[in-house]
Amino acid sequence: MLLEESEIRMLIYSIYEKYGYDFSNYSKASIRRRLIRILDLLEFNNLKELQSWLLKSNENFERFLNEVTVNVTEMFRDPTFFKSLKERVFPYLKTFPYTKIWHAGCSTGEEMYSLAILLEEAKLLSKAQVYGTDINTNVIREAREGIYPLKEMADYSRNYVRAGGKESLSNYYLAKFDSAIFSSHIKQNLLFSYHNLVTDSSFNEFNLIVCRNVLIYFDRELQAKVFQLFLDSLPPLGYLALGSKESVLFDKQRDQFEVIDEKERIYRKNGL
Amino acid sequence: MKRDIELIVIGGSSGSLDVVIEMLKDLEKDFELPIILVLHRLKNTRAYLADLFNRYCVLEVKEIEEKEEIKKGTVYIVPANYHLLIESDHTFSLTVSEKVNFSRPSIDVTFESAAIIFQEKLAGVILTGANRDGAAGINAVKRMGGLCIVQDPKTATMKTMPESAIQILGTPDYVFSPSEMTIFFKTLKKSNYAKEI
The missing domain is CATH 3.40.50.150 (Vaccinia Virus protein VP39)
Structure with missing residues (x-):
């Protein structure tokens, strides 16, 4: 799936406005990949659907935050x-x-x-x-x-x-x-x-x-x-x-x- | 068909070490296209692979560092236990996100990311391997107009990976033996190169 830079920027801006989390200086390549994964996981067709869903409630945003950040880790990694x-x-x-x-x-x-x-x-x-x-x-x-x-x-x-x-x-x-x-x-x-x-x-x-x-x-x-x-x-x-x-x-x-x-x-x- | 390739990405799994050495050893100092190697490896192994390749190659082979810029004449190895993404300013971004196709690095992840940025200026190569990682990635390269090359399954130790790639592509642009690939790469090198650093 191809996501337009402008759509991604819009989503990031609306998150910042509503929740105060600023993703605008996150790695673009990584954010793009996470968003594609989230769309797939939560079964949305596009970023607009995702955006209106996550602006709806704090719980939705929490869920989003869980997925957009990478939390893969292990004990004594390296x-x-x-x-x-x-x-x-x-x-x-x-x-x-x-x-x-x-x-x-x-x-x-x-x-x-x-x-x-x-x-x-x-x-x-x-x-x-x-x-x-x-x-x-x-x-x-x-x-x-x-x-x-x-x-x-x-x-x-x-x-x-x-x-x-x-x-x-x-x-x-x-x-x-x-x-x-x-x-x-x-x-x-x-x-x-x-x-x-x-x-x-x-x-x-x-x-x-x-x-x-x-x-x-x-x-x-x-x-x-x-x-x-x-x-x-x-x-x-x-x-x-x-x-x-x-x-x-x-x-x-x-x-x-x-x-x-x-x-x-x-x-x-x-x-x- | 004349193309201006700016970057070569190569994905391989079991059996690919020998193939990569065979491909790289005949590339001379004047070969300027950057090459990225996405090879499945054991996690927590360190930079030994770069040392190994450097013993056989004239070109500099190095493990990728976070936010490094892609430079010409360099062969890059994706570090074990990281996925590699490409930024629009032609720098590398590493991530430790979930494994894809049981693999980190995953060939799909890097190929998809590179395809978005380099589009028709990207050449993707799928080598021998025992799983299907790389098939979706090489298909992304095709969709974005890039050049798709697959190792001839007849020459592969493990056929699953090249066969999956051929299956998803329908017709790859080229199906080559390892030595044919080197010859082909050399024909690409006189086109436009990667961004001058």
């Missing part, structure tokens, strides 16, 4: 990244009596629980506050619950071992029927809340910001803006961790960071 985080960044975190970490775009929380488990094994979790934020309140609710399909755990366990996990992943959850329910001990210092990288500003200063495979959905202009937001939210020598293919996007601000691990995309803000 195990070597988590291993590097543990080896290169945790020693720095250990030098503080208390650390603040921001997981921007946490989605349903799988990567955040992965981080929490490694922090726990390094005895860092009890003296850390880990903030997970997302623009989608439905996924935040799921993240807060920390309940995942049990059938995924075999894969996640393999990732966990490759990430340098010390225990058995099953130590951290309770298997009940077909669910893996993560323990409240792991949840202790995790805080989930709504935050929109597009429209909201910095809300704290963090020793480490993790933002993986979120900026890929933005255009270059918005990517640069969010980078500034991260810069503003990092103290000197604070760490920034990106997705494994996200390096080109911050070329302009590159001189403000030191490369800690080129391959795993871990950077540190320059000192004063």
Whole structure:
């Protein structure tokens, strides 16, 4: 199906007017693809039908938001990244009596629980506050619950071992029927809340910001803006961790960071 | 028929590594058309594939980075566990959205996206493979006026993918063996090239 740019722009504008969510600087190619998928899923013939449906009620918009954002994630996605985080960044975190970490775009929380488990094994979790934020309140609710399909755990366990996990992943959850329910001990210092990288500003200063495979959905202009937001939210020598293919996007601000691990995309803000 | 091709996208699955090497190894430095390879791979494998191809190819082979611009004379590999989309300013966008045809990267996703942007200036190539990913994609290339090339199933280790492509297309523009493809690519190279960076 071919969607006209002008139709897409119109839809995006009407969403912004009514709900305050601004998708105008999202990747055009990605938005187009998501919209085609949504039309198919909800059985609409064109964007006009979709538009009048989603302007009708908040519930409809919530449903739309769930589908237009990508919430595909897994535990210890890219195990070597988590291993590097543990080896290169945790020693720095250990030098503080208390650390603040921001997981921007946490989605349903799988990567955040992965981080929490490694922090726990390094005895860092009890003296850390880990903030997970997302623009989608439905996924935040799921993240807060920390309940995942049990059938995924075999894969996640393999990732966990490759990430340098010390225990058995099953130590951290309770298997009940077909669910893996993560323990409240792991949840202790995790805080989930709504935050929109597009429209909201910095809300704290963090020793480490993790933002993986979120900026890929933005255009270059918005990517640069969010980078500034991260810069503003990092103290000197604070760490920034990106997705494994996200390096080109911050070329302009590159001189403000030191490369800690080129391959795993871990950077540190320059000192004063 | 004389066409000004600006981009070649190649999709392949099981059995396609050898085919790709055979196709790429004879392309010389002066070959300027950018090539994108969408190959099904194991997830969480890293850039080894680019290293492997670079051992055989004169052209630079690299894994795609988010928002990189398409440059001439370069062979791009879609990274494992991402889908690749093309923006109208000829930059790459990666996504980790749902698998398509049990695959990420999916050939359909990239072919459909590239077809919208490059239209008749796109050449799509479907190689050997054991599933049907790529059939809808090559059909999108056709609908947008692009050039459709399919590996001759007789030369394919796995015939499902090229046969599905031929079935959906009716008549592809060309059905080639791997070595015929290289010769054909060389005839394309003197036309207009990708955007000068």
